[in-house]
Amino acid sequence: MPQNIVYWDDVTEGQDIGSYSLEMTAVKISGGAWATRDTNPIHHDKDFAQKAQQKNVIVNIMHSEGILSRLATDWSGPEGEMKKNRFNIEGNCCAGDTMTVSGNVIRKWVGGEDEGYLAGMHLVELQVNSVTQDGPFCNAQITMALPTKS
């Protein structure tokens, strides 16, 4: 299957990087928790989750980060390399919720000598946000290294 390539040269700050929506079923939420080896019952036991003041089982941290990271590489294609991910939880996403993930480019630069492992790389920083129908769920600032045309 042909893969898209985003070149650093063509990126502009502010540009949209697309979006997707996911129906978060209990199967997907518990499956995501097991796939990331997170055994906390709040991710697979509805009674437990409700005693902890949640509507239903909630999406775990590593699953959420995986869903946000996916938008970055869906946009860049496999030539883009994820270098850094700063991740914040603002709310919750429960079974039955629709999660919408969207983002844009907030910075474009070449890694400086003082940036350690990023020095010399052609970088963009993406703001990626996830919301449910009830409000903000989580967000990330993701740094990607992109190929150049030269």
Place this chain on the structure above:
Amino acid sequence: MALSEKDRALIGKESEPVHAPDEVSKSMIRHFCEMMEDPNPLYTDEEYAKNSKYGGIIAPPQMLMVWCMPRMWPFPEFPWIPMAELDLPGVDTWIATDMIHEFHKPVRPGDKLYYIMKLDSVSDMKRTRIGEGHFITTTQTYYNQNKEMVGREVRTVLKYKPNE
């Protein structure tokens, strides 16, 4: 409230290595991608990955923490970790407030990872929206079987007493 002398002395200390129970494997990568619906061919398409600059399948970088999650049975003996030694009287509930993940080197099927946790800082007791507590920042540095650093996690958690 200020920290006890014992708790303060733990700041800056490093854990012993915490080893992944298993090697990185294609099946765990596929289970992860299935749940995220992540179509990146570097993670699951053998043919594509072989012809890429990596020369083979790589794990999604964002799986870094997954590999070292402890098994449920038989429950492992944990090595010495400074975080677990903190007394912090009066607080018993946790919430993660901020996470920064850095990805330095690709992780591949067959790699066996471990991490070392360093206790960077513990705040005095602070009042927050959800209760009073201590902000605790740790850095987990991940290595592969060749002792190459593959990535790093800087995590801040609040250990607190929820508001009544």
